[in-house]
Amino acid sequence: MNDVKKALTVIANWKMHRTISEAKKYVTDLAPLIQGSLSQVYLAAPFTMLSEIAPLCRASNIVLGAQNMNDHDEGAFTGEISGKMLKDAGADFVILGHSERRTLFHESNDFVNRKVKKAIDVGLVPVVCIGETAAERDSGNTANVLSYQLRYSLAGVNSEQIGRIMIAYEPLWAIGTQQAAMPAVAQEMHLFCRRYIEDQYGKYAAEKVSILYGGSVKPDNAKVLSEQKDVDGLLVGGASLSVESFEKIVNFPNGIL
Numbered sequence: 001m002n003d004v005k006k007a008l009t010v011i012a013n014w015k016m017h018r019t020i021s022e023a024k025k026y027v028t029d030l031a032p033l034i035q036g037s038l039s040q041v042y043l044a045a046p047f048t049m050l051s052e053i054a055p056l057c058r059a060s061n062i063v064l065g066a067q068n069m070n071d072h073d074e075g076a077f078t079g080e081i082s083g084k085m086l087k088d089a090g091a092d093f094v095i096l097g098h099s100e101r102r103t104l105f106h107e108s109n110d111f112v113n114r115k116v117k118k119a120i121d122v123g124l125v126p127v128v129c130i131g132e133t134a135a136e137r138d139s140g141n142t143a144n145v146l147s148y149q150l151r152y153s154l155a156g157v158n159s160e161q162i163g164r165i166m167i168a169y170e171p172l173w174a175i176g177t178q179q180a181a182m183p184a185v186a187q188e189m190h191l192f193c194r195r196y197i198e199d200q201y202g203k204y205a206a207e208k209v210s211i212l213y214g215g216s217v218k219p220d221n222a223k224v225l226s227e228q229k230d231v232d233g234l235l236v237g238g239a240s241l242s243v244e245s246f247e248k249i250v251n252f253p254n255g256i257l
């Protein structure tokens, strides 16, 4: 606890928001505000603007990424984007298995797993999202749900590759609801995930893997969530849309402001 000086990974997930010119303005405005931060800022932007903002992100030490990809390099998959294309457009990471993809677009753990392996192949860092629904939590099934999602989303990933993956624990009942997990609940779930990784891949991998919390992170709860021992960073949706609130989330946990 109170480990406020640790270097965090803070990911902005813009979802389906922003035009190219709005994105350029956002990055230009954010850049000077995060210059002295201990946190590493990641930005998951819509496909259309990746190549447009990549030079701005590179110059500002912001890691640019995407919110989804297909598991093939190319082919007859109308409307899809490959990891190779994302790399080419300037992305270095990709969010996979976000709950909105799993629920609205019916993505299975198996599909997420194929994307995870492809992302690693093409040199993208996969940010693998897992999380339980309110009903699953209420019925005492959280641990089963998380271990199932971890087992099948990470199937075939070896102990060397696991070091190149981030896990985002995002309980569905907390996403976009203004009801973030209580810090102790986040810590308990992150520790659960870390122990799962330790069981499967060993102690070293468990220490190396980054486990981020996502779900209604705001400037007023970012610090306390970040202080939890097994919270290595934050995945921020709604509150990443304004430079003002995202900058506070990036900077508050480190006590810079």
Ligand code: PEP
Binding pocket: 013, 170, 174, 175, 176, 177, 214, 215, 216, 217, 235, 236, 237, 238, 239
């Ligand atoms: C998300 O979509 O990953 C997310 C955490 O959203 P929000 O911060 O709005 O809850």
